[in-house]
Amino acid sequence: MSAPRILWVDDEIDLLRSHVMFLENKDYEVQTTSNGADAVDYVREDLFDVVLLDEQMPGMDGLETLEAIKEVRPELPVVLVTKSEEEDLMERALGNQISDYLTKPVNPSQILLTCKRLLERTQLRQETLSQDYLESFNEISQALREPLTHADWTALYRKLVHYDLELTEDEGARQIFQDQFKEANREFGNFIESNYADWIDATDAPPDPNRPPLSHEVISEFVLPELGDDPVVFFVIDCLRYDQWRTFEELLHPHFSIETDFYYSLLPTATPYSRNAIFSGLLPVELVDRFPGAWETDEEDEHSRNQHEEPFLHDQLDRHHYGDLSIRYDKLITGKEGQEFAQQATNLTQHDLSAVVVNFVDILAHSRSDSDVLKELAPDEEAYRALTRTWFEHSWLLDSLRTLADTDCTVVLTTDHGAIRSLRSSKVIGDRETSTALRYKYGRNLKCDEEDAIFVRNPKEFGLPRYGMNTNYIFAKEDFYFVYPTNFHHYENLYRDTLQHGGASMQEMILPIATLTPR
Incomplete structure (x- = not known):
């Protein structure tokens, strides 16, 4: 591995020669310059791992140099070295994305520790995560040999998703993890096979801690209790998995306090069954009996079997004695529909309950199956998550949620089922x-x-x-x-290697349901 490269910019760099030699003796390669203009040229022409930048220099000062460097290499870590600790200066520097700052006079050990932290933190963090996972490996393996409850499975799945999100650099540990995830899904399928019929049999009885909430209980257990003085906006994002929700959650934390619960999707984990169950509050067999003819059995067009969600919702609310509420329902499929929706998001708060179905993630999953370009962009789980996050980060949906964060409302956000790479x-x-x-x-x-x-x-x-x-x-x-x-x-x-749903896997069945309260 080549030595890490540091660019040190200071108009008194000759007085810092002993510091430079100290870093070089620690196996760092150090390039020096005494002015900001040359520093920008160096960054433009060569690759560095970190820049040490003096704040007070004649000509281009430190902040001007910082801005120019970020235009050339926005991802390059910059440490500002300053004689001043004025709040205004720090705010401007942080606004220009410095990675750290040091106050003069600096000693060589300070410089070394700062560089080590910036340059090696990813490697050190991965080593710690790998060690943590390997220590957890036996614990997870032992758990898979024991009888687990639905709550145990949810906790185990959350732990596996944590490692799936974080354990990205150590290929050896990741291969062990992926094998263990497969083993866990094998045991999960057996768990569902042994217990699912008992859960269905118990749905007519009072709530039973021995079974999880199921699709047809989502509104009664998670949405209706939130109704009160403030309006409730209920989002159902088709085909969103828990690992994808974790990446969405990061972008929402600045705007909302978030509490995430879990429920289990009904089988089959497919939109006509699971989402109709959410809106109707009925099992599929009950839905067919109550609404004969409303649910077509021809499944060539999956969306044609979800044309009655709004009347299903009204019927469920009537059964729960909420029929006098002001209700709004939206189903958003195209980007144009979403953008128009985002422009009027505050209108949702004019109703007691607004239900919003978002189809894009499901469309993305199916499109990946049909498109060689998308398979190239998202060849594995990590890349598929990143692609979904990128959409959300720049989406009308995030814009809508940010708008709602400025109102007095409660947002309940969930999905109808997940998906799995079928291999x-x-x-x-x-x-x-x-x-x-x-x-x-x-x-x-x-x-x-x-x-x-x-x-x-x-x-x-x-x-x-x-x-x-x-x-x-x-x-x-x-x-x-x-x-x-x-x-x-x-x-x-x-x-x-297409993304499919309908079966019994943790990714398809164990689903997040989040309650978001504006900060």
Whole structure:
């Protein structure tokens, strides 16, 4: 590895020769200059890891030089060395993005520690994280061998997402982590298979700590209790996972106090089931009975099966005796719709409850499956998260939330399901009437490897409608996706490494629901 390179800018640099030699003896390469103009030229023509910049220099002073350096290399760390600690100076320097400042006179050890902190903090942090994870590895492995509750699984998933977000540089530790994540998802699928029917059976009873809140209970448990003097704005972001929410949360913390809870998506973890359940407050089998004909069984166009969310919401509020509320509902699919919405975001506070469905993240997930360009931009989980964050950071949605942060309201934000990179195929046999989704299917006499899927032979036990006497469902576990035997290898390759939902994985089922209160 090459020596870290420091550019030291000071009009009395000759008096600092002993300091420079000290750094060079510590294996730093130090380039010196006595004026700001030359410093900007050096930065433009060469690569440095950090700049030590004197604040008081004739000609271009330190702040002017800092501004010029940031125009050339905005990411380059700059340490301002100053005789003054005036508040105004520090505010202007911080506004120009200095990484640190030192007050003269400085000694060589101060300089060394500052450079070491700036240049090595990423490496040191990764080493600490890697060690922390490796110490947690046995703890997680032991937990996976024990009976876990739904709350235990949520805590474990949160821990895994933490390491997924932070453990980015140590390839060895990350490979161990990814293998353990796969193992955890395998056990999670078995957990869902063993417990889900009991959860559905218990939904008519009073709240049971032995089961998590489910999709059809989101509004009653998390939204209605917030109704009071201030209006409530309820956002449902289609196909948003917890790891993506964590990156959104960072951008919202300056504007809101945030409390994040969790619920579990119903199966299948797909929009027609999970989001209809959120707005109706009903299990899919109950929804079909209460609104015959409102839910089309043709799933070629997924969005056509979510055309009745607004009347479903009104019906649910009526059942909970909130029928006299002023209600607003928006579903935003295109960027133009979102921008128009953001310009009028304050209008949401004119209603007791506003419900807003945001489809972009789901569109992004499906587009990645169909676009070689997006696959190149987001080849793995880390890059997909970064792509989603970049959208949010510059989106009409963030603009809308910032606007709401300046009002007296409560924001409840959640998702209907997550998604998983589907990397392994599972051969499935069914007739022509079998549904077309890749992570779940329903039809007559479906067959596939029972290790790869949850088989539902009695749909009512899972709260699901039956479309014929012999209807059964299968839900993919782990990262499997279903492929028919006909042209198997063609479709196996076509759908491998696409983002899908509908099955039983932590990413699809364990979902954040955040309550945001303006600061």
